[in-house]
Amino acid sequence: MRFEKSWIIVRKEFSEFRKNKYILYSLFLMPILMAVVLPTVYLVPISTFATPPANHPLDLGISIVQELQGSNLSNGTAENIRFFNTNLDNMIVYKCEFFNCSIVNSVVRDSNLTSSTITNSVVEHSNLRFSATTDSSTPGSLFLGSQSESEKYLVLIIDSLLMFFVLIPAIIPTVIASYSFVGEKLNKSLEPLLATPTSDTELLMGKTLAIFIPSVLVTWISLLPAVIIVDLVTYPILGYYILPNMIWIIGVFFVAPLFCILSVLVNVIISARVSDVRTSQQIGSIVVLPAIAFFIVALAGIVVLNEVYMLLFGTAILAIDLVVFYVALRVFQREEILVKWK
């Protein structure tokens, strides 16, 4: 396969897209709707009526002077130290930070504890994030990692907004592909194109890339305003910036492009059977159904929307892409196009 031939087709397609107002509308309006309007509409009412936050992290004014990694400390005091993977026993600690540490029989004050376990200790006026306590007291401290039911619900809604970022690169290709393939068919410009010294794969690759590149770029670009809106709206409730997180990164940078490819290829197959741009768009829209189904299942609590499921979902789409690519290659052959495309 000669990539330069495909790239010539990509550039020609871009020239045509720039002249097509429907394609331009879909490239600009769809992201604005999905990445700006809908997150705002979903989240603003929740933040407006939510209880004012009581769980801002405490401003502790910690000034770290030393870092310790993987040691065992006992029977002493510590101040202004950042501990990683450290076991502390029978210690008095003041203005320190803990990451993945174990604290036993100790007194901790004015400190930040992240992903640590506290046993039989007193933790006073500190921030505890994703940390667990056993037989301990925590006067004046905040548990930031744990979520109330309403916070859990809010996080679920935020994660479900990811669906729109999978839908953007799935819907835009239905519009572009309908003009790219069906439009070319209606215009009867396929025959001279097929008469050029290019292979079927080069032509399909060129057409596919021309649709894939703007669809995915627009999706990625629209991630920024969406993250800003979500974080601005939800920070007062959650007390931390929830986006970007790993689920969204996997969704936007792994699942969304795969969905885009699926959408393009499905539209190639549909284009072979229809001779009207609108019909092609309507039938092509069915490609969004697996994404919607997945997120409905997640919202219903049947599966937990986490990194593992997102990766599995992406892998499933990848497998479908490969099958559909094979079918599209068979459909996108000169003979098929000239003889059977109606």
Add this chain to the structure above:
Amino acid sequence: MIETQHLGRVFDGTVAVEDVSFSIKDGEAFAFLGPNGAGKTTTVRMLCCLIGATTGTGFIDGLDIREKSNHIKIRSMIGLLPENPGMYESLSAHRNLDFYARLYGVPESEREARISEMLKRLGIYERRNDAVGKFSKGMKQKIAIARALMHEPSYIFLDEPTAALDPEAALTVRNFLMELKKEGRTIFLNTHNLDEAQRVCDRIGVLKTRLLATGTPDELSSRFFGKSTVVGLKETNPDYLLALRQLPGVLDAKIGDKCILISVADPASQNPSIISTLVAKGAQIEYVQEVKHGLEDIYLKLMGDSK
């Protein structure tokens, strides 16, 4: 050289082309005549490696069209003007040609000059930056021809190049085809237009699923109508027929309206003896003319015979 050997194509049980064999020499202009659905476009598509043949094969410059590995090479040697111009209507004439020049691999150093030259030659250079969608059918057809010639192909296939054009635009296109012929390019023309075929092409093929006949118009006329001379007379007389039928080389003679129609093997050599025989019999001759049958007569006869 373009050659086919027993070429055939069947679509879902329907025979579109059957057992078609012909050859076209380099630099020759060949016209395929036939009614709609005769298989002309299918034959061109097979030769351009756009669709496969069900039976037989074809060769372009010695390359077998059945071999998939030859397809890209064959397509780089041919220029195809399909039945519909199929331009990218939102793009300018220049951008359309530039796209195809790139796809055909025209070197960057020559691309711009070639596009300009082609546009000037076809008289549309001034409108090179206008969107093709704003052009008339004739102008679109000119650009489509330019597109087929961007890579200076040796073999040019034209499928109904003047169909749906007004007479002026058709004339421009036809004149351009004559120029291409003078340049020594091999031209394969599908057409309904008998006059166009006769003007542009050296040889004709008449197709109706099967190839009914090939040859120059004169050859076809002789083959299907024989050669004949018509002698105009002041008065006709049956005795003239008896005398003429005895002459060597005269195949038949019939009396018409103040004329005699004489079928002969070779009018040029027979006409003097025909005239002297008639004069000897006292006939008053008004004119002598060799009868030529046009392509229309040939075409209609072949179509009638094939029913």
